[in-house]
Amino acid sequence: MKPPPFQYAAPTSVAEAVELLGAHADDDARALAGGQSLVPLMNFRLAQPAYLIDLRRIEELTRIRTEGDTLVIGAMVRQSHAEHAPEIAVGAPLLAEALGYVAHPPIRNSGTVGGSIAHADPAAELPAVVLALDAELVLAGLGGTRTVAAADFFTGPFSTAIGSGEILTEVRIPRRAGGHAFVEFARTHGNFALVGVAAVVELDGGTVARASIALSGVAPVPVRATAAEEALTGTVPDDASIRAAVDAAVAGLSPAGDVHGGRETRTDIARSYLRRGIELALSRAGDRR
Amino acid sequence: MDRHDVTLTVNGRTSTVSVEPRKLLVDVLREDLGLTGTHVGCEHGVCGTCTVLRDGESIRSCTTFAVQVDGAEIRTVEGLAKGAELHPLQDEFWDKQGLQCGYCTPGMLMRACEIIEGNPDVTHDQVREGIASNLCRCTGYQFITEAVCAAAARMKADSAETTGAQA
Numbered sequence: 001m002k003p004p005p006f007q008y009a010a011p012t013s014v015a016e017a018v019e020l021l022g023a024h025a026d027d028d029a030r031a032l033a034g035g036q037s038l039v040p041l042m043n044f045r046l047a048q049p050a051y052l053i054d055l056r057r058i059e060e061l062t063r064i065r066t067e068g069d070t071l072v073i074g075a076m077v078r079q080s081h082a083e084h085a086p087e088i089a090v091g092a093p094l095l096a097e098a099l100g101y102v103a104h105p106p107i108r109n110s111g112t113v114g115g116s117i118a119h120a121d122p123a124a125e126l127p128a129v130v131l132a133l134d135a136e137l138v139l140a141g142l143g144g145t146r147t148v149a150a151a152d153f154f155t156g157p158f159s160t161a162i163g164s165g166e167i168l169t170e171v172r173i174p175r176r177a178g179g180h181a182f183v184e185f186a187r188t189h190g191n192f193a194l195v196g197v198a199a200v201v202e203l204d205g206g207t208v209a210r211a212s213i214a215l216s217g218v219a220p221v222p223v224r225a226t227a228a229e230e231a232l233t234g235t236v237p238d239d240a241s242i243r244a245a246v247d248a249a250v251a252g253l254s255p256a257g258d259v260h261g262g263r264e265t266r267t268d269i270a271r272s273y274l275r276r277g278i279e280l281a282l283s284r285a286g287d288r289r
Numbered sequence: 290m291d292r293h294d295v296t297l298t299v300n301g302r303t304s305t306v307s308v309e310p311r312k313l314l315v316d317v318l319r320e321d322l323g324l325t326g327t328h329v330g331c332e333h334g335v336c337g338t339c340t341v342l343r344d345g346e347s348i349r350s351c352t353t354f355a356v357q358v359d360g361a362e363i364r365t366v367e368g369l370a371k372g373a374e375l376h377p378l379q380d381e382f383w384d385k386q387g388l389q390c391g392y393c394t395p396g397m398l399m400r401a402c403e404i405i406e407g408n409p410d411v412t413h414d415q416v417r418e419g420i421a422s423n424l425c426r427c428t429g430y431q432f433i434t435e436a437v438c439a440a441a442a443r444m445k446a447d448s449a450e451t452t453g454a455q456a
Contacts, residue, residue: 001332002311002313002316002332003311004311005291005309005310005311006291006310006311007291007310008291008293008310008354008356010356010359032357035352035353035354035357036334036349036352039313039334039352039353039354040332040333040334040352042311043313043332043333043351043352044332044333052310054356054357056357080346103334103422104337104421104422105347105403105419105422106337106340106346106347106348106349106400106422107334107349107422109343109346109347109348110343110348110349110352110353188421189418189421190421190422
């Protein structure tokens with residue numbers, strides 16, 4: 001199918017974009033980033049916005065910069081650009097690794113970092129990554145900007161804290177020490193994942209000083225495996241402590257089943273991929289000592 | 290009706306078309322510019338037969354509105370051959386039976402073009418992984434991979450010859 005008619009504008013500043021969004025709020029105006037989720041939805045008429053505000057001409061949203069210990073990624077940075085950007089390889093290697101799992105290169109050449117986060121697909125990689133990294137999301141509206149912690153950003157499947165009339169402009173990621181890992185299980189690489197695991201583990205003299213673990217695909221929103229983080233922290237990691245952490249994480253899960261896998265299958269996959277993620281992050285943390 | 294002028298340089302030729310914002314790039318290529326080599330498949334970015342190059346990078350022209358690529362350089366399957374001389378990729382697809390039914394071919398060729406141009410020393414495994422973005426429902430991936438590898442080797446040899454001749 002093809003999308004129904006809509007009006008279109010491509011403003012060159014954030015101020016102009018939020019003004020247009022506000023002026024056309026009654027028309028179900030939507031911001032358009034790379035369009036790799038929105039355009040398919042529109043082709044199938046599952047989304048029918050009457051007004052699209054294309055953010056592609058807003059220069060300031062396409063930059064990556066470092067502010068002290070914080071990596072600041074413009075919402076319109078393309079995924080393929082971010083995947084290979086040296087600043088991200090240094091400042092947020094977990095994100096770089098996860099980007100390699102986002103669909104396929106032709107999609108990543110158009111898809112943006114901010115677009116994927118704002119779309120908030122429960123199975124998507126980037127929401128779990130920003131959650132694990134305690135990132136902050138900057139939202140701009142007519143009244144100015146506000147910052148929302150990733151932990152408060154995802155409110156439901158495909159739902160976020162972005163208010164009517166607001167756009168996501170920046171992703172702010174604090175630099176983290178330690179080893180990282182992103183692993184996921186999908187039926188084939190590039191498909192939507194059944195389970196994804198984002199982990200960062202910091203060691204201090206062989207003891208886990210800090211662990212951050214988030215999962216995708218197991219709940220309506222990406223979730224932090226807080227119980228696993230607590231179980232790991234303070235231990236000298238070995239088979240038993242990793243198993244305890246995985247058990248703690250899985251105990252709190254009740255993933256919804258669908259045609260791709262039932263609750264038990266997804267829980268089993270989560271168990272297996274949590275272990276892989278934690279072990280890989282630990283091995284990389286060890287390398288850096 | 291809301292219409293926008295979109296200027297595209299397709300295979301080196303610049304045209305301006307007046308389109309509704311909802312018109313997909315693939316439909317502008319096929320209907321407004323008469324370039325029907327690019328195929329429409331799934332219309333949600335999964336199959337890849339609509340793949341074209343935008344400023345040298347592969348994109349899905351079925352999940353891209355033409356207004357989104359105003360000012361861009363687009364390369365389609367029609368831009369591969371030089372007159373009657375087939376591009377090495379086309380030649381090898383022919384020779385190695387990489388076409389099968391031909392439906393996925395335009396997308397496969399453009400994705401392969403990006404892979405080879407980005408990495409002249411591409412390995413067999415990298416080609417297999419690289420073309421995973423595109424579906425061939427004849428499942429002729431083996432022949433396609435062989436064709437892409439053969440084309441890569443030929444293009445590398447040709448470029449070495451050119452460089453040698455200039456030296």
